[in-house]
Amino acid sequence: MKKVFYYLAILPLMAGLTACENNDEPNPDDNSSDVKTTYGAYIVNTGNWNQNDASIQWYDLTTKEISGDIYNQENKKGIGDLQDLCIYGSKLYAISTTSSKIEILERNGKIVKTISMVNEAGQPKSPRYATAADxxxxxxxxDGTVSKIDTISMSIVATAQVGGYLEGLSYNKGKLFVNKSDYMSDGTGNSVYVIDTETMEKIKDITVVLNPYTQNIVGSDGYIYIVSNGNYAGAEWLPGEESWIYGTLQKINPDTYEVEELCNASYIANRGDKMYILYSEYYLPDRAKCFVYDIKTKEEKEFIDFSSISTPGGIAVDPNSDDVYIISNPYGQMSEVFVYDNEGNFKHKFETGAYTTNIKFLSE
Incomplete structure (x- = not known):
C-alpha cells in the first residue's frame, strides 16, 4: 500500500483557514450549495479490538494519494481505538470508546489535549460520537451521558444525564437529537432523546423503530434522519419472519417531533434532495443494495451494482464534487474505499487502514 507524507506541509496551512472561537462554526460535511473547495478527507479507521491499530489518514483529493497514520506520525504512539472524528474550527476531536478518552488534535494530528472520560467513581464513560455547534x-x-465541551477552554462545561446506551447524535436549532440504543443491553431501545443545548436537560423522548444506532444526520431540508438497525432480521435466534425488524431510515420533524418511516437502510449520506443509501442485512445478504432516495418525491433509484462491495461499511458524499465514497471492510484485510460520480459511474478506489468506519471531508 502506497503511503505518502506530503500532508506535513499541507495540513498546517489549512489549519489557518479557520479560527477556534466560540462564534466559529465551519461545517466540513456541509451539503449546502455554497461549498467552494474540498481539500481532502480524514479517513477514520477504528482498528481491531485491543490491537492499538486504529488510525487517522489524510486523503488528498488533488493527488488522489493517502497518507499513513497522521496521529502516529505526530505523536509517536498509537491512538488505541477510534470511534469517531469531529472537525470543528481549527481542531479535530478524536473519540475513543474502549480507551474512554477524547483527544483534541491539531489538523495534522498532533495532540493538544487529552480528556479522560470517566465518572466520579473512576469508571469509564465510553464516549461514542460527536457533533459540534455554537x-x-x-x-x-x-453510560447515558452527553458531554458539552467548550472549544476555548477545551474542557467539559456541562453534562446531560439522560440514561441508556447513547450512540449517534446531531444538532438542530439549539437541540441535540441523540440515538438511544439499548439493544445490546436488554433488547429494547427505540428512542431518540431531544436535549436542550443551553440547559443540557432532556426535553423529549421520541419513539422510533428498534435500535437506532450510528446514523443520525441533519438533512438539507432541516429534518433529522436516523437509521434504526432493527433486530438483525434473518438471524437464527429469531422465531420467524413475522418477528423480523429491518434496518429502517426515518425522518424526524425537529419542531413537532413527528416521525415518518421512509425505506430500508443501513448507512446514509445526504446531498441536496438526494439520500445515498446502503442497505445490507447481515443475515439476509440477498437483500443488499445501494440506491438513491429522493427526499422530496420519495422515489428510489438504483445507484450502483452492489456486488462489487464485499462488506459495506459506510458511505459519504464530497460536498463540492458530489462524488460518492463507499467503504468496504473485507474480513481479515485492510479496508477499501470505492469512489463514484453522482450518477454511479466508477472512478477509482484506494486502500485504507484497519476497519474504516467513516470519512470526514474538509471543505470551506
Missing amino acids: GYVFVSAQ
Whole structure:
C-alpha cells in the first residue's frame, strides 16, 4: 500500500483557514450549495479490538494519494481505538470508546489535549460520537451521558444525564437529537432523546423503530434522519419472519417531533434532495443494495451494482464534487474505499487502514 507524507506541509496551512472561537462554526460535511473547495478527507479507521491499530489518514483529493497514520506520525504512539472524528474550527476531536478518552488534535494530528472520560467513581464513560455547534462539541457516551465541551477552554462545561446506551447524535436549532440504543443491553431501545443545548436537560423522548444506532444526520431540508438497525432480521435466534425488524431510515420533524418511516437502510449520506443509501442485512445478504432516495418525491433509484462491495461499511458524499465514497471492510484485510460520480459511474478506489468506519471531508 502506497503511503505518502506530503500532508506535513499541507495540513498546517489549512489549519489557518479557520479560527477556534466560540462564534466559529465551519461545517466540513456541509451539503449546502455554497461549498467552494474540498481539500481532502480524514479517513477514520477504528482498528481491531485491543490491537492499538486504529488510525487517522489524510486523503488528498488533488493527488488522489493517502497518507499513513497522521496521529502516529505526530505523536509517536498509537491512538488505541477510534470511534469517531469531529472537525470543528481549527481542531479535530478524536473519540475513543474502549480507551474512554477524547483527544483534541491539531489538523495534522498532533495532540493538544487529552480528556479522560470517566465518572466520579473512576469508571469509564465510553464516549461514542460527536457533533459540534455554537462553539461547543457535544459527545454521546454509553453510560447515558452527553458531554458539552467548550472549544476555548477545551474542557467539559456541562453534562446531560439522560440514561441508556447513547450512540449517534446531531444538532438542530439549539437541540441535540441523540440515538438511544439499548439493544445490546436488554433488547429494547427505540428512542431518540431531544436535549436542550443551553440547559443540557432532556426535553423529549421520541419513539422510533428498534435500535437506532450510528446514523443520525441533519438533512438539507432541516429534518433529522436516523437509521434504526432493527433486530438483525434473518438471524437464527429469531422465531420467524413475522418477528423480523429491518434496518429502517426515518425522518424526524425537529419542531413537532413527528416521525415518518421512509425505506430500508443501513448507512446514509445526504446531498441536496438526494439520500445515498446502503442497505445490507447481515443475515439476509440477498437483500443488499445501494440506491438513491429522493427526499422530496420519495422515489428510489438504483445507484450502483452492489456486488462489487464485499462488506459495506459506510458511505459519504464530497460536498463540492458530489462524488460518492463507499467503504468496504473485507474480513481479515485492510479496508477499501470505492469512489463514484453522482450518477454511479466508477472512478477509482484506494486502500485504507484497519476497519474504516467513516470519512470526514474538509471543505470551506
